[in-house]
Amino acid sequence: MVLEMLFDWEQRVAHMGMRDRMVSIKDVAALAGVSDRTVSRVVNGEGLIRPKTKKKVQKAIETLGYVPNQAARLMRTSRSNVLGLITDVVSTTPFSTDIVRGIQDALDGTSYTLLTVNTSADPAKEQRAWQVFREHGIGGVFYVTMFHRHVPRDTEFPSTPTVLVNCSDPEQAIPSIVPDDYQGGLDAVRHLVERGHRKIAYVVLNELLLAADLRGRAFFDALATAGIEVRKEWVVPGRVGAIFADKLVAFENARRILNNPDRPTAIVCGNDEIALQVYCAATDLGLRVPDDVSIIGFDDFQVITTGIQPPLTTMALPYRDMGALAVRMLLDIIAGHPQKKKHVEYRCELVLRNSVSSPRLPGARSANST
Amino acid sequence: MVLEMLFDWEQRVAHMGMRDRMVSIKDVAALAGVSDRTVSRVVNGEGLIRPKTKKKVQKAIETLGYVPNQAARLMRTSRSNVLGLITDVVSTTPFSTDIVRGIQDALDGTSYTLLTVNTSADPAKEQRAWQVFREHGIGGVFYVTMFHRHVPRDTEFPSTPTVLVNCSDPEQAIPSIVPDDYQGGLDAVRHLVERGHRKIAYVVLNELLLAADLRGRAFFDALATAGIEVRKEWVVPGRVGAIFADKLVAFENARRILNNPDRPTAIVCGNDEIALQVYCAATDLGLRVPDDVSIIGFDDFQVITTGIQPPLTTMALPYRDMGALAVRMLLDIIAGHPQKKKHVEYRCELVLRNSVSSPRLPGARSANST
DNA sequence: TTGAAAGCGCTAACAT
DNA sequence: ATGTTAGCGCTTTCAA
Secondary structure, three states: OHHHHHHHHHHHHHHHOOOOOOOOHHHHHHHHOOOHHHHHHHHOOOOOOOHHHHHHHHHHHHHHOOOOOHHHHHHHHOOOOEEEEEEOOOOOOOOOHHHHHHHHHHOOOOOOEEEEEEOOOOHHHHHHHHHHHHHOOOOOEEEEEEEEEEOOOOOOOOOOOEEEEEEEOOOOOOOEEEEOHHHHHHHHHHHHHHOOOOOEEEEEOOOOOHHHHHHHHHHHHHHHHOOOOOOHHHEEEOEEOOHHHOEEOHHHHHHHHHOOOOOOOEEEEOOHHHHHHHHHHHHHOOOOOOOOOEEEEEEOOHHHHOOOOOOOEEEEOOHHHHHHHHHHHHHHHHHOOOOOOOEEEEOOEEEOOOOOOOOOOOOOOOOOOO | OHHHHHHHHHHHHHHHOOOOOOOOHHHHHHHHOOOHHHHHHHHOOOOOOOHHHHHHHHHHHHHHOOOOOHHHHHHHHOOOOEEEEEEOOOOOOOOOHHHHHHHHHHOOOOOOEEEEEEOOOOHHHHHHHHHHHHHOOOOOEEEEEEEEEEOOOOOOOOOOOEEEEEEEOOOOOOOEEEEOHHHHHHHHHHHHHHOOOOOEEEEEOOOOOHHHHHHHHHHHHHHHHOOOOOOHHHEEEOEEOOHHHOEEOHHHHHHHHHOOOOOOOEEEEOOHHHHHHHHHHHHHOOOOOOOOOEEEEEEOOHHHHOOOOOOOEEEEOOHHHHHHHHHHHHHHHHHOOOOOOOEEEEOOEEEOOOOOOOOOOOOOOOOOOO
């Protein structure tokens, strides 16, 4: 039976390279004994239909298994039910996929579907993507980047409603949604300070990233506000190198800082990947988390944060919500509703787990037995 | 300037809910002084065109910025340049996203784009997805699952060319591509045996997963072949509970096994997440990897495998290649080429890193200083 | 090598 | 409350 189905494809495909003629609105009309226009009205829920007629038509639709032809509809109305999604994923870093999921989920109740293109951060591919979108008469585009960043100043966005997610243009003329990395960084450090830490180190994200800049400034500002002096030797890089080809060096650097009687009681990590390495560095030295060192991450990348023991306290990036908001914004724009805010910075929320505690009282020595 | 662009959208959208009339083949024809049919020939590279005519047309296309209207083309030909992608992602597990990337990358040189739908493993949504695909006249679909599994026996696949990726139907009537978890499991254990291990534990994947079954059988078979007796108390669950709501228990279980003078010298982990917990368990006990325990993972989930110290030796799931193969198969089917193989099991390759060494000589005591 | 005519399935605009 | 007509942009078919 299923085998026949397969055979079917091969037949159809071999013979003519096309599927059976679709059952059209006319077929439905004929069966229901009404005009095609009436069927169209029913399909699009236009009202001004006698309930009885409606029933008849719906039954005909049912028995014929009619589905509307979006291509025809688009041709007539120039209103597509497809939105474009551009991502710039590269390599195996699975970050920010939750943005896409947030978008997909939010689109779920609507009539919209997503045409997705991945540019691998290649400008040529990106241009091609926009062309594909034009070819398909797409009505709006989500432009999603893997890392929080500015879009290059000379990027030309076609005149299709577009929402930037996880990135923004320097002029902030294109609607955009980004995480508030600065606030997140501030709150992360504050959390440590509130728990009594004053000897705080910082293992920095790749400094080429905008997030690194934002979170880094937050670190310095938060310490300044708390009246804590920054120990320069305790601010070390966690990743170095070109952005899609960088190298994790958090382990070595954290190990060096920690391997010293005068060591920090808490470490702020540029993100959860770095936090993982800092963990490894701590345990490599026989130090316990959080008893000997508190560690706080950033991103809430759950494979890491809920996978390690003890689970990692971290600053969550509001990816799903950003995706949901992007959908609301884009649909609003398409519907012609003016936007109050063109650029929104979405709040990061602290996720409390078990990698942060109060620092041990000065003088007490680390216990390192099971 | 960019602001004007925005204003533009709002104008257009508010006034009529549609974009400017597309520049059509006729406009090009008029400018080039030829018939529309001729333009069509050029656009589709049909040959039988005088080079001079071709030039003229191409120039007109250029100056007008013409892009073909896929909707119109589809209507006429019933051959869509869009393929469907169904995924069943749920929760925050980022597994198997590389399959999707493999597909996207392989599609890159072609004229095809992807319409993606995420079902969240909800049958109603899945059915809706197929309808959406029909509405868009989609020519083929990739059905990608997050976990290697069988598709439920009663799943009805519409008569659209479909390739199952990371799953298969029990009858293997639908073309499908899955990883060879059994071979992978076998090779993983063999690697340990070759390094001299005979005291080998196994922290099992959620036993509801097909991969767990396959990898599990491989574990027992490999030990049997090597003439090693299985220690039942060293085979423990790493995850328990319903599939999309399971709980990691690898840490506790690994810790219990390891916290014993008579402990395994190597641990096979159901996947890399579990391996991460086993690491934590080992270091929690002051044990060193790989000196005191060797650990081998499964999946090559790089955030983990290259993030922890020492980096994790693991059995890689050939996700990208599976995606690429899926593209080849689907395009072949659409083109009417018969398939030699309907069901392929893709080989897993061992990735050597630093979490496996030979077991310490019996009698030598563990050193646990820095 | 090129062109003319027809029609894919749908809905806007206008009847009735 | 329902029907008629026309045409969106393209390619197929046939003719020149």
